[in-house]
Amino acid sequence: MQRSLILGKGVSGKGAGELLKGLGFQVEYFEDGESFPEVSSFDFVVKSPGFPPWHRVVKEVKERKVPVYGEVELAYRFMKGRIVGITGTNGKSTTTALVYHTLKTSGREAFIGGNYGTPASSFALETSRSSISVLELSSFQIEDLTSFRGEVGAILNVTPDHLDRYPSFKDYLRAKLKALKHFDWLVVNGDDPNLSSLKGEGVVEFGRSSGEFRLEGSHLSGNGVKIDVKELPLKGIHNVENYLCALSVLRVLGLSEEEIFKGFKTFKGLPHRTEVVGRVRNVLFINDSKSTNVDSMAKALLSFERVVLIAGGKDKGLDFKVLSPIVKERVKGVVSIGEAAPLIEESFSPLVKVKRAESMDEAVRLAFSMASSGDVVLLSPGCASFDMFKNYADRGKAFKRAVRKLEEEVG
Known part of the structure; x- marks a missing residue:
């Protein structure tokens, strides 16, 4: 019986372990802080994406010439059918879910997973020759x-992120562009300066202003398809890009205009992404907890006017000062939270009033006190959540609870 070692006991590690156990492999797990077993006693190692290539354990395994596979790579070796991979700094979860939803509403057999939350290894054996697996791929997985x-692979955009893991933006970009080597067709955002030079056979370009799939007036247009954005539920410029990317992918897969429109029109979006929470005395509260970098914060701010912004969390080495023009134009006040609160204050206090909060309840109350009728209180942190919360979803839920509590208090 072959022996395998799984690095990581999270969702990816457990998914890989269950797949291997079901196939008759002996499985052991390792997590940081535990004593490391004798590597040479294992036939191969499966690495969760949380273990970077330079991790001491990964380096030791490779030095001992023991094969190392990522969880998605492992799953692929047991998958059948067609595979779509979607990556990008922002919007990849929404676009992945949109493509999957449209495939399902058109009657196709489809699976969704990867970085989306369900490891590919958990459904690899269920795939068939006629199925389509839609995978959200992070740079760590790529x-x-x-x-x-x-x-079909798709790259929505590449902007600075994860600079706490990568030595530079160039290294992060290089990790994303490695996707080029792994797909027959590659869909890229031609409006992104980091992607616009990707041309040639097998490359399909989309963009708000150019590309085979583009925005013409209020219509998503390309390859014989015209869909009016006004008839679709997701709003904001970021969602126009998500729709265009999904349209490009789905047309490459062979779906008709009718099938795509039906899927787009019935997809209501994902929680914690510019999600309307409610109104309190005509102040609109928006939950954009999924915003974990500067670019996603910028796109959220561009979707609203007269904003009181709640921002901060675990710092990822990003530069918030680049948002100064948008903050000047659209933000009337900021509430800073988390470890990055001093950075948020340093970046924005020359432009607008900034107050610090120690909890989400306090942040919501402070933001409401700074807002007037018709304003928007926007939670768009621009940072990771792990300093105060389990994850971005936990942070978003805390925001929703705080808004409900405020509503009960003030009526």
């Missing part, structure tokens, strides 16, 4: 791909 081959 790093670990070797023999993986998908039919």
Whole structure:
């Protein structure tokens, strides 16, 4: 019986372990802080994306010449059917879910997973020759791909992020662009300066202003399709890009205009992404907790006017001062939270009034006190959540609870 070692006991690690156990492999797990077993006693190692390539354990395994596979790479070796991979700094979860939803509403057999929350290894054996697996891929997962081959890959955008893991933006960009090697077709955002030079056979370009799939007036247009954005539920410029990317992918897969429109029109979006929570005395509260970097914060701010912004969390080495023009134009006040509160204050206090909060309840109350009728209180942190919360969803739920509590208090 072959022995495998799983690095990481999270969702990816457990998914890989269950797949291997079901196939008759002996499985052991390792997590940081535990004593490391003798590597040479294992036939191969499966690495969760949380373990970077330079982790001491990963380096030791490779030095001992023991094969190392990423969880997505492992799953791929047991998957059948067509595979779509979607990556990007922002919007990849929404676009992945939109493509999957549209495939399902059109009657296709489809699976969704990867960075989306369900490890690919948990459904790999259920796939068939006629199925389409839609995978959200993070840069961490793309790093670990070797023999993986998908039919359609998509890169929505690449902007600074994860600079707490990558030495520079160039290294982060290089990790994303590794996707080029692993798909027959690649869909790219031609409006993104980091992607606009990607041309040639097998490359399909979309963009708000150019590309085979583009925005013409209020219509998503390209390859014989015209869909009016006004008839679709997701709003904001970021969602126009998400729709265009999904449209490009789905047309490459062969779906008709009618099938795509039906899927787009019935997709209501994901929680914690510019999600309307409610109104308190005509102040609109928006939950954009999924915003974990500067670019996602910028796109949220551009979707609203007269904003009181709640921002901060675990710092990822990002530069918030680049948002100064948008903050000047659209933000009337800021509430800073978390470890990055001093950074938020340093970046925005020359422009607007900034107050600090120690909890989400206090942040919501302070933001409400700074707002007037018709204003928007926007939670768009621009930072990771792990300093105060389990994850971005936990942070978003705390925001919703705080808004409900405020509503009960003030009526």
